[in-house]
Amino acid sequence: MTPAKPHLLFLVHRIPFPPNKGDKIRSFHLLKHLASRYTVHLACFIDDQNDVQYIDTVKSYCGDTHFSILNPLLAKLRSLKALVLRRPLSLDYYFNSAMQNWVNETVARHQIERVMIFSSPMGQYTEHLLDAQRIIDFVDIDSDKWLQYSNNKAWPMSWLYHLEGTRLLGYERKLAAESDYSFFVSQAESDLFKTLAPESIDKISFFNNGVDTDYFAPDAAMPNPFPAQSxxxxxxxxxxxxxxxxxxxxxxxxxxxxxxxxxxxxxxxxxxxxxxxxxxxxxxxxxxxxxxxxxxxxxxxxxxxxxxxxxxxxxxxxxxxxxxxxxxxxxxxxxxxxxxxxxxxxxxxxxxxxxxxxxxxxxxxxxxxxxxxxxxxxxxxxxxYNWEANLSVLDPMLATPTSDAQ
The missing domain is CATH 3.40.50.2000 (Glycogen Phosphorylase B;)
Structure with missing residues (x-):
């Protein structure tokens, strides 16, 4: 009899399918990798109605699931209260009480001790899981991206983006300090975050993205979509x-x-x-x-x-x-x-x-x-840029918790 797979909680800010844009490509391949080793219980947001059709596909990789429809306009309005509360707008943008309840109930039901977080705003759902092994894939340094935006916008958006970048960096540092490991999409990104969060330097690393090189392969037989002689x-x-x-x-x-x-x-x-x-x-x-x-x-x-x-x-x-x-x-x-x-x-x-x-x-x-x-x-x-080889860096980090060995 095949032994039951250990349980793992996976929290993603956007449904990890279809893999047709940067973050969804990475989160989908991460889901596939984790699902081959664990019973993955997944919660995510859907910010595009067209992606609702992919719910069943994502479910096929998972145990329990929770999908929350996110209305970008309402989420932006909801996040404005973070200005008064002096929190990153991103946290309120991605907060949903039903998702928090699902996380609490799912962790308790399956006695989950492993948590994989994808993107910093999803870390807020796990702050109370002090005994769980928490790994976060920040992917990018989102705070620095907001700071870059602030340099290219006129006031008042430049002020707002700078404020968000500053506050989000504070949260990213807190999350990295409280997590077991933090990963980024490249060594350059990892090295930069080490300078921004020196207190967590020994727990910060990276794994490269990959490419499906069987799918993305040259094939002259593909139809030419361009005008002739162009x-x-x-x-x-x-x-x-x-x-x-x-x-x-x-x-x-x-x-x-x-x-x-x-x-x-x-x-x-x-x-x-x-x-x-x-x-x-x-x-x-x-x-x-x-x-x-x-x-x-x-x-x-x-x-x-x-x-x-x-x-x-x-x-x-x-x-x-x-x-x-x-x-x-x-x-x-x-x-x-x-x-x-x-x-x-x-x-x-x-x-x-x-x-x-x-x-x-x-x-x-x-x-x-x-x-x-x-x-x-x-x-x-x-x-x-081979997905399986690059994702294998996570395997020793998700080592068996003490209670599993008892």
């Missing part, structure tokens, strides 16, 4: 995410015209779900195409002449870069998009920072003057 540039990502919106706006308005002046057949495709009004406006520019959600991004990557990631605000690891590299594409990135990715500029991808650098390097690709780095890019992903 020189194609592609950006992929969730297009309601402000750093992505900022990146494509900069590229479309300030860089693409420089390319278009030299290559009249150039087109810039912005591929990703839920494009914001800012992004939709870009579709009115000559040669710029905004696709919205597509059933499969791989044909856009497969047939792109250049894949770009011109992010100016970024934290952690950009999955969009790793996926394009896995498709054996030459990817042109900013320094911010490269942060956290183990790849050598000029060997496995290209690096640019100014408008002119992005334009010149893109045109060099079009003209055949830039060596194709796709093969080296895919080799790097195969060697460094």
């Amino acid at each position: 020189a194609t540039i592609v950006f992929t990502g969730a297009m309601d995410y402000w750093p992505n919106c900022e990146a494509v706006s900069w590229f479309a308005r300030d860089i693409f015209p420089l390319i278009k002046a030299r290559h009249a057949n150039a087109v810039f495709f912005i591929v990703g779900s839920r494009p914001s009004d800012l992004v939709l406006e870009l579709g009115k520019l000559d040669g710029v195409h905004v696709t919205g959600s597509v059933p499969d991004i791989r044909p856009y990557l497969q047939h792109a002449d250049a894949v770009v990631a011109p992010l100016r605000t970024a934290r952690g690891v950009q999955n969009k870069v790793l996926e394009a590299m896995a498709m054996a594409k030459t990817v042109l990135v900013s320094a911010q998009a490269l942060e956290g990715i183990s790849a050598t500029p000029g060997t496995e991808l290209l690096l640019a920072q100014s408008e002119q650098e992005f334009a010149d390097q893109t045109c060099a690709i079009f003209n055949g003057q830039q060596i194709n780095l796709g093969s080296a890019a895919r080799d790097k992903v195969l060697a460094r």
Whole structure:
């Protein structure tokens, strides 16, 4: 008889399916890894009605589950009380009393001693579980992301974002100090947090993201979605995410015209779900195409002449870069998009920072003057970004609690 799996509580700020954007890719593969070793009891929020259809899929990996529908507008209004209470807005944004009750009842029912937290706001549901083994995957340093936002916004939003960044850092430090281990998405992110939370330095580490390299593999038989005889540039990502919106706006308005002046057949495709009004406006520019959600991004990557990631605000690891590299594409990135990715500029991808650098390097690709780095890019992903190998770092951290051995 197969022995029963130990119980584990997994708390995620967004339903971990479908794995079609950064945090959901990581949380889904984490769920799969944990479910192979534990009976996972999962609670999460759903902030997109379209994701309700995936509840049964997520349940298939779990024991008990709790899904809470999150209305972003109401959550923003609810979080404003945190200003008066001098707490991070993020905590009130993601607080739900029914979820807290479910956590309390589930932990008691199954005598759960292992807790996996994904994203800092979910830590608030476990603060009373002093005897449980708690591991948090912060993924990114969210507080630093808010501080970056504050530098790019006018008052009063700059003040609000700076306040949130400062308060959230205080909570992140508290959570790290009270948890058994804290993980981040890259060594760079981990090293930075060690400087911000030196009291927890011995409990801070990282595990890299991975890529499904069987799925993201070059295949010339994929249908070509681009106009004939066009020189194609592609950006992929969730297009309601402000750093992505900022990146494509900069590229479309300030860089693409420089390319278009030299290559009249150039087109810039912005591929990703839920494009914001800012992004939709870009579709009115000559040669710029905004696709919205597509059933499969791989044909856009497969047939792109250049894949770009011109992010100016970024934290952690950009999955969009790793996926394009896995498709054996030459990817042109900013320094911010490269942060956290183990790849050598000029060997496995290209690096640019100014408008002119992005334009010149893109045109060099079009003209055949830039060596194709796709093969080296895919080799790097195969060697460094394997999900199962990277997630295995968690296994010894979730060692058998004392009571299990009795």
